[in-house]
Amino acid sequence: MTSKPQASGVTSNIMPLAFPRGKEKFCELCKREAYLQCTQCQVTFYCDAKHQQADWVGIHERICHLLVPIRSQKDIPDQAARRENQLRKTKLIEICRLVAQSKLSEGKHEEALPAAHCLLYTSIDVHGPNTIQLIPAYLLLAEANMGKR
Structure with a gap:
Protein backbone atom coordinates (compact mmCIF):
# COMPACT_ATOMS: atom_id res chain seq x y z
CA MET A 1 0.00 0.00 0.00
CA THR A 2 1.59 3.25 -1.11
CA SER A 3 0.95 6.52 0.64
CA LYS A 4 0.59 9.74 -1.27
CA PRO A 5 1.17 12.74 0.99
CA GLN A 6 -0.76 15.85 0.08
CA ALA A 7 -0.24 19.35 1.46
CA SER A 8 -1.91 18.47 4.77
CA GLY A 9 -3.83 15.22 4.31
CA VAL A 10 -2.61 11.77 3.46
CA THR A 11 -4.32 9.24 1.23
CA SER A 12 -3.54 5.65 0.44
CA ASN A 13 -4.57 3.41 -2.42
CA ILE A 14 -7.76 1.49 -1.73
CA MET A 15 -7.15 -2.17 -1.03
CA PRO A 16 -10.19 -3.90 -2.60
CA LEU A 17 -9.90 -7.01 -0.41
CA ALA A 18 -10.28 -4.87 2.71
CA PHE A 19 -13.90 -4.04 1.83
CA PRO A 20 -17.00 -6.20 1.48
CA ARG A 21 -17.41 -7.85 -1.90
CA GLY A 22 -19.37 -5.80 -4.40
CA LYS A 23 -19.14 -2.67 -2.26
CA GLU A 24 -17.78 0.07 -4.52
CA LYS A 25 -16.31 3.28 -3.15
CA PHE A 26 -17.06 6.65 -4.70
CA CYS A 27 -15.25 10.00 -4.73
CA GLU A 28 -16.40 12.43 -2.08
CA LEU A 29 -16.54 15.29 -4.59
CA CYS A 30 -17.60 13.90 -7.95
CA LYS A 31 -19.09 10.48 -7.10
CA ARG A 32 -16.88 8.70 -9.65
CA GLU A 33 -15.21 5.43 -8.69
CA ALA A 34 -12.61 6.03 -5.98
CA TYR A 35 -9.04 4.75 -5.86
CA LEU A 36 -7.75 6.62 -2.80
CA GLN A 37 -8.94 6.84 0.79
CA CYS A 38 -8.18 9.19 3.66
CA THR A 39 -5.69 7.42 5.95
CA GLN A 40 -6.96 9.29 9.01
CA CYS A 41 -10.71 8.55 8.96
CA GLN A 42 -10.63 5.68 6.42
CA VAL A 43 -14.28 6.38 5.55
CA THR A 44 -13.73 9.05 2.88
CA PHE A 45 -12.71 8.21 -0.67
CA TYR A 46 -11.42 10.07 -3.74
CA CYS A 47 -10.98 9.43 -7.46
CA ASP A 48 -7.62 11.24 -7.52
CA ALA A 49 -5.19 13.30 -5.47
CA LYS A 50 -6.56 16.57 -6.86
CA HIS A 51 -10.02 15.90 -5.38
CA GLN A 52 -8.49 14.75 -2.10
CA GLN A 53 -6.53 17.99 -1.81
CA ALA A 54 -9.57 20.11 -2.73
CA ASP A 55 -11.69 18.35 -0.10
CA TRP A 56 -8.96 18.59 2.56
CA VAL A 57 -8.56 22.34 2.05
CA GLY A 58 -12.30 22.91 1.65
CA ILE A 59 -13.72 21.01 4.64
CA HIS A 60 -12.30 17.56 5.36
CA GLU A 61 -9.53 18.75 7.66
CA ARG A 62 -12.20 20.16 10.02
CA ILE A 63 -14.64 17.23 9.91
CA CYS A 64 -12.44 14.14 9.45
CA HIS A 65 -12.83 13.08 13.09
CA LEU A 66 -16.65 13.47 12.93
CA LEU A 67 -17.05 11.22 9.90
CA VAL A 68 -15.88 7.96 11.46
CA PRO A 69 -18.80 7.48 13.88
CA ILE A 70 -21.32 8.86 11.36
CA ARG A 71 -20.29 6.74 8.39
CA SER A 72 -19.35 3.55 10.22
CA GLN A 73 -22.73 3.18 11.97
CA LYS A 74 -25.28 2.70 9.18
CA ASP A 75 -27.93 0.45 10.76
CA ILE A 76 -28.05 1.32 14.44
CA PRO A 77 -30.61 -0.74 16.38
CA ASP A 78 -30.26 1.20 19.66
Whole structure:
Protein backbone atom coordinates (compact mmCIF):
# COMPACT_ATOMS: atom_id res chain seq x y z
CA MET A 1 0.00 0.00 0.00
CA THR A 2 1.59 3.25 -1.11
CA SER A 3 0.95 6.52 0.64
CA LYS A 4 0.59 9.74 -1.27
CA PRO A 5 1.17 12.74 0.99
CA GLN A 6 -0.76 15.85 0.08
CA ALA A 7 -0.24 19.35 1.46
CA SER A 8 -1.91 18.47 4.77
CA GLY A 9 -3.83 15.22 4.31
CA VAL A 10 -2.61 11.77 3.46
CA THR A 11 -4.32 9.24 1.23
CA SER A 12 -3.54 5.65 0.44
CA ASN A 13 -4.57 3.41 -2.42
CA ILE A 14 -7.76 1.49 -1.73
CA MET A 15 -7.15 -2.17 -1.03
CA PRO A 16 -10.19 -3.90 -2.60
CA LEU A 17 -9.90 -7.01 -0.41
CA ALA A 18 -10.28 -4.87 2.71
CA PHE A 19 -13.90 -4.04 1.83
CA PRO A 20 -17.00 -6.20 1.48
CA ARG A 21 -17.41 -7.85 -1.90
CA GLY A 22 -19.37 -5.80 -4.40
CA LYS A 23 -19.14 -2.67 -2.26
CA GLU A 24 -17.78 0.07 -4.52
CA LYS A 25 -16.31 3.28 -3.15
CA PHE A 26 -17.06 6.65 -4.70
CA CYS A 27 -15.25 10.00 -4.73
CA GLU A 28 -16.40 12.43 -2.08
CA LEU A 29 -16.54 15.29 -4.59
CA CYS A 30 -17.60 13.90 -7.95
CA LYS A 31 -19.09 10.48 -7.10
CA ARG A 32 -16.88 8.70 -9.65
CA GLU A 33 -15.21 5.43 -8.69
CA ALA A 34 -12.61 6.03 -5.98
CA TYR A 35 -9.04 4.75 -5.86
CA LEU A 36 -7.75 6.62 -2.80
CA GLN A 37 -8.94 6.84 0.79
CA CYS A 38 -8.18 9.19 3.66
CA THR A 39 -5.69 7.42 5.95
CA GLN A 40 -6.96 9.29 9.01
CA CYS A 41 -10.71 8.55 8.96
CA GLN A 42 -10.63 5.68 6.42
CA VAL A 43 -14.28 6.38 5.55
CA THR A 44 -13.73 9.05 2.88
CA PHE A 45 -12.71 8.21 -0.67
CA TYR A 46 -11.42 10.07 -3.74
CA CYS A 47 -10.98 9.43 -7.46
CA ASP A 48 -7.62 11.24 -7.52
CA ALA A 49 -5.19 13.30 -5.47
CA LYS A 50 -6.56 16.57 -6.86
CA HIS A 51 -10.02 15.90 -5.38
CA GLN A 52 -8.49 14.75 -2.10
CA GLN A 53 -6.53 17.99 -1.81
CA ALA A 54 -9.57 20.11 -2.73
CA ASP A 55 -11.69 18.35 -0.10
CA TRP A 56 -8.96 18.59 2.56
CA VAL A 57 -8.56 22.34 2.05
CA GLY A 58 -12.30 22.91 1.65
CA ILE A 59 -13.72 21.01 4.64
CA HIS A 60 -12.30 17.56 5.36
CA GLU A 61 -9.53 18.75 7.66
CA ARG A 62 -12.20 20.16 10.02
CA ILE A 63 -14.64 17.23 9.91
CA CYS A 64 -12.44 14.14 9.45
CA HIS A 65 -12.83 13.08 13.09
CA LEU A 66 -16.65 13.47 12.93
CA LEU A 67 -17.05 11.22 9.90
CA VAL A 68 -15.88 7.96 11.46
CA PRO A 69 -18.80 7.48 13.88
CA ILE A 70 -21.32 8.86 11.36
CA ARG A 71 -20.29 6.74 8.39
CA SER A 72 -19.35 3.55 10.22
CA GLN A 73 -22.73 3.18 11.97
CA LYS A 74 -25.28 2.70 9.18
CA ASP A 75 -27.93 0.45 10.76
CA ILE A 76 -28.05 1.32 14.44
CA PRO A 77 -30.61 -0.74 16.38
CA ASP A 78 -30.26 1.20 19.66
CA GLN A 79 -32.53 4.26 19.87
CA ALA A 80 -30.07 6.26 22.00
CA ALA A 81 -27.21 5.53 19.59
CA ARG A 82 -29.39 6.59 16.63
CA ARG A 83 -30.21 9.86 18.39
CA GLU A 84 -26.51 10.46 19.11
CA ASN A 85 -25.67 9.83 15.45
CA GLN A 86 -28.35 12.32 14.36
CA LEU A 87 -26.83 14.91 16.71
CA ARG A 88 -23.41 14.32 15.11
CA LYS A 89 -24.94 14.81 11.66
CA THR A 90 -26.65 18.01 12.80
CA LYS A 91 -23.29 19.28 14.11
CA LEU A 92 -21.69 18.31 10.77
CA ILE A 93 -24.36 20.27 8.89
CA GLU A 94 -23.69 23.37 10.97
CA ILE A 95 -19.90 23.12 10.54
CA CYS A 96 -20.23 22.68 6.77
CA ARG A 97 -22.63 25.63 6.51
CA LEU A 98 -20.33 27.92 8.50
CA VAL A 99 -17.22 26.88 6.57
CA ALA A 100 -18.93 27.29 3.18
CA GLN A 101 -20.22 30.75 4.16
CA SER A 102 -16.81 31.77 5.48
CA LYS A 103 -14.99 30.62 2.33
CA LEU A 104 -17.52 32.45 0.14
CA SER A 105 -17.17 35.66 2.13
CA GLU A 106 -13.38 35.40 1.61
CA GLY A 107 -13.94 34.99 -2.13
CA LYS A 108 -12.65 31.40 -2.09
CA HIS A 109 -15.43 29.89 -4.18
CA GLU A 110 -13.48 26.81 -5.24
CA GLU A 111 -12.66 26.01 -1.60
CA ALA A 112 -16.32 26.48 -0.59
CA LEU A 113 -17.51 23.72 -2.94
CA PRO A 114 -16.52 20.69 -0.81
CA ALA A 115 -18.18 22.19 2.27
CA ALA A 116 -21.33 22.98 0.28
CA HIS A 117 -21.40 19.44 -1.16
CA CYS A 118 -20.99 17.89 2.29
CA LEU A 119 -23.71 20.21 3.62
CA LEU A 120 -26.11 19.11 0.88
CA TYR A 121 -25.44 15.36 1.19
CA THR A 122 -25.66 15.40 4.98
CA SER A 123 -28.80 17.54 4.91
CA ILE A 124 -30.44 15.08 2.51
CA ASP A 125 -29.45 12.23 4.83
CA VAL A 126 -30.94 13.98 7.88
CA HIS A 127 -34.01 15.70 6.40
CA GLY A 128 -34.81 13.68 3.27
CA PRO A 129 -34.54 14.59 -0.40
CA ASN A 130 -37.63 16.81 -0.73
CA THR A 131 -37.64 19.20 2.19
CA ILE A 132 -37.33 22.93 2.63
CA GLN A 133 -34.28 22.41 4.89
CA LEU A 134 -32.21 21.75 1.75
CA ILE A 135 -32.61 25.31 0.44
CA PRO A 136 -29.60 26.77 2.34
CA ALA A 137 -27.37 23.96 1.03
CA TYR A 138 -28.53 24.48 -2.56
CA LEU A 139 -28.04 28.25 -2.29
CA LEU A 140 -24.48 27.89 -0.95
CA LEU A 141 -23.67 25.34 -3.63
CA ALA A 142 -25.05 27.63 -6.34
CA GLU A 143 -23.12 30.64 -5.01
CA ALA A 144 -19.87 28.62 -4.88
CA ASN A 145 -20.38 27.42 -8.46
CA MET A 146 -21.24 30.88 -9.76
CA GLY A 147 -18.10 32.38 -8.24
CA LYS A 148 -15.84 29.83 -9.92
CA ARG A 149 -16.42 31.39 -13.35
